[in-house]
Amino acid sequence: MTPVLSLTRVSKSFGGLAALSDVSLSVGPGERRAIIGPNGAGKTTLFSLISGEALPSGGEILLFGRDVTRLAPHRRAALGLARTYQITNLFPRLTAFANCVLAAQALRPMKLHPHRDLRRYPEVLHRAGEVLAAVGLAGKADATVQDLSHGEQRQLEIALAIAGTPRLLLLDEPTAGLSPAESTTMTTLLKGLDPSITLLVIEHDMDVAFALTDRITVLHYGKVVADGLRHEVTANPLVQEIYLGVA
Amino acid sequence: MAHVGAPWAQRLGLALLLLALLVTPPFLPPYLLTLLTQTLIYAILAMSLDLTLGYTGLASLGHAAYLGLGAYSVGILATRWGAGFWMALLVGIALATAVAAVFGLVALRATGVYFLMITLALGMVVWGLANRWVSLTRGDNGISPVPRPVLGLPWSFGRALPFYYLALVGFVLALVVLRVIVRSPFGATLIGIRESESRMRTLGYHVWLHKYLAFVISGAVGGFAGVLWAYYNGFVTPSDLDLSVSIEVLLMVALGGRGTLLGPALGAGVIVLLKNLVSVYTQRWLLILGLVYVGTIRYAPEGIAGALMQWRRWMQRARAA
Ligand SMILES: Nc1ncnc2c1ncn2[C@@H]1O[C@H](COP(=O)(O)OP(=O)(O)O)[C@@H](O)[C@H]1O
Numbered sequence: 087m088t089p090v091l092s093l094t095r096v097s098k099s100f101g102g103l104a105a106l107s108d109v110s111l112s113v114g115p116g117e118r119r120a121i122i123g124p125n126g127a128g129k130t131t132l133f134s135l136i137s138g139e140a141l142p143s144g145g146e147i148l149l150f151g152r153d154v155t156r157l158a159p160h161r162r163a164a165l166g167l168a169r170t171y172q173i174t175n176l177f178p179r180l181t182a183f184a185n186c187v188l189a190a191q192a193l194r195p196m197k198l199h200p201h202r203d204l205r206r207y208p209e210v211l212h213r214a215g216e217v218l219a220a221v222g223l224a225g226k227a228d229a230t231v232q233d234l235s236h237g238e239q240r241q242l243e244i245a246l247a248i249a250g251t252p253r254l255l256l257l258d259e260p261t262a263g264l265s266p267a268e269s270t271t272m273t274t275l276l277k278g279l280d281p282s283i284t285l286l287v288i289e290h291d292m293d294v295a296f297a298l299t300d301r302i303t304v305l306h307y308g309k310v311v312a313d314g315l316r317h318e319v320t321a322n323p324l325v326q327e328i329y330l331g332v333a
Numbered sequence: 334m335a336h337v338g339a340p341w342a343q344r345l346g347l348a349l350l351l352l353a354l355l356v357t358p359p360f361l362p363p364y365l366l367t368l369l370t371q372t373l374i375y376a377i378l379a380m381s382l383d384l385t386l387g388y389t390g391l392a393s394l395g396h397a398a399y400l401g402l403g404a405y406s407v408g409i410l411a412t413r414w415g416a417g418f419w420m421a422l423l424v425g426i427a428l429a430t431a432v433a434a435v436f437g438l439v440a441l442r443a444t445g446v447y448f449l450m451i452t453l454a455l456g457m458v459v460w461g462l463a464n465r466w467v468s469l470t471r472g473d474n475g476i477s478p479v480p481r482p483v484l485g486l487p488w489s490f491g492r493a494l495p496f497y498y499l500a501l502v503g504f505v506l507a508l509v510v511l512r513v514i515v516r517s518p519f520g521a522t523l524i525g526i527r528e529s530e531s532r533m534r535t536l537g538y539h540v541w542l543h544k545y546l547a548f549v550i551s552g553a554v555g556g557f558a559g560v561l562w563a564y565y566n567g568f569v570t571p572s573d574l575d576l577s578v579s580i581e582v583l584l585m586v587a588l589g590g591r592g593t594l595l596g597p598a599l600g601a602g603v604i605v606l607l608k609n610l611v612s613v614y615t616q617r618w619l620l621i622l623g624l625v626y627v628g629t630i631r632y633a634p635e636g637i638a639g640a641l642m643q644w645r646r647w648m649q650r651a652r653a654a
């Protein structure tokens with residue numbers, strides 16, 4: 087089967103700094119993959135290259151079998167890609183519901199309609215309510231983002247990402263800054279996602295990573311140093327040394 | 334989308350305002366009627382800038398260009414070819430739209446302060462043309478007299494009161510059009526871009542296209558204001574598209590309240606009034622504008638409309654407690 091995502095020798099440098107070098111990666115349909123690695127390893131940069139927010143210095147990126155290496159971010163979203171952000175990136179002065187409305191209409195042609203009141207598009211409003219409920223924020227519809235707790239904001243991040251029914255979802259540290267209890271809520275929420283969605287998760291918490299995924303890719307100084315099933319990766323002496331701190 | 338307060342309260346306020354604008358003018362002294370007419374025309378310009386500045390988050394310093402393009406269209410067509418109101422209106426709006434379509438291509442390559450600088454430069458280009466293309470614009474002397482429009486109606490628009498009502502019709506038209514736009518799905522995307530451009534992009538929006546469309550619509554409505562301005566004044570000069578006009582409009586929006594449409598219209602009233610009160614000291618006008626700006630930033634960063642909403646929220650909380 088065609089891989090959902092395939093990277094071939096992808097590199098990215100910022101000035102003299104090589105954030106990623108020769109990264110190759112293939113993710114199959116329905117797969118759930120964790121990306122781990124120390125701070126500054128290039129994980130977020132990898133997501134930005136896949137989403138199109140940054141362009142690679144070299145290499146090739148295929149999405150759903152199509153070369154998207156230099157395609158604009160919105161075109162990639164239209165193909166079925168969605169992402170969340172490590173540093174919460176929402177519409178801060180709008181309500182949780184309005185945030186979801188913007189996400190729900192993003193891939194519909196009606197988003198350019200200038201002549202009818204937005205409230206007269208029941209299918210969009212319905213979808214917004216649906217994803218808000220899916221992440222457990224149905225009771226917070228009218229709260230502005232600024233009035234949500236950090237944990238609720240992280241949940242809203244997920245709601246925005248799933249509103250367009252993506253086929254590939256990139257989650258950048260979904261539990262960043264969450265308390266243990268909030269982290270458990272988030273893990274449960276993510277486990278409940280439609281199993282047909284291919285998932286790529288950057289995660290620092292190994293328990294969360296293990297709970298959500300079966301395959302792990304380890305990045306270190308911009309290079310893939312290990313890639314495989316959980317027990318293969320954790321048994322890798324290099325990984326133990328650099329990441330798990332078991333030297 | 335971000336409706337604040339009960340819709341019925343908003344609707345009632347709007348209805349009262351329109352009613353006042355409709356019934357009081359016959360009883361106003363001529364000088365006030367003049368100021369009110371100027372306010373309505375400038376309010377159209379300020380609301381058109383609000384679409385880009387307030388809703389989309391694009392601060393432009395060249396908006397006087399569209400006022401000028403609309404005004405010069407009228408001036409040239411009416412005096413050289415004796416064109417009528419509808420023809421001049423059509424050409425004025427079309428020219429402003431076309432120039433905005435070109436300027437947008439240039440300016441929207443940049444963001445933030447660079448966008449501001451480019452719009453400033455483009456505005457100066459139009460101002461320079463008005464000054465230098467003497468064979469067409471008569472340069473410094475300007476074009477006069479521009480006759481008041483004849484619409485085949487029983488009232489002569491040469492008189493102040495009928496012309497006021499013409500401006501009022503134009504104002505309401507612009508308000509309705511812009512209000513429909515900002516409440517539409519497209520309008521929501523502009524607010525989204527203002528709040529987080531990067532998120533909009535990865536959600537699947539062609540952010541540039543949405544900004545571009547807002548920029549062009551803004552220019553078109555600005556041209557409409559210019560058409561009325563030329564007919565109102567009876568002459569057109571390069572000072573109509575001076576940098577200080579762009580600054581005034583920017584201030585009307587900031588002072589009135591970005592992203593509220595009616596706020597900037599209110600801001601237009603305050604600035605027009607202020608300008609006429611201190612017209613004796615015209616050389617100090619820019620300084621006064623600067624002080625108004627600093628005062629707004631310091632005491633009402635969300636403008637008059639924002640301060641009113643804040644006050645209402647505060648009252649509600651006090652009542653609830
Ligand atoms: N826009 C940028 N400009 C310059 N350097 C950057 C930029 N983004 C990331 N980097 C650098 O690239 C490296 C990888 O960053 P990042 O992908 O954020 O790592 P991670 O997500 O694994 O913590 C870091 O050294 C970071 O400082």
Ligand SMILES: [Mg+2]
Nearest residue numbers: 129130131172
């Ligand atoms: Mg990161």
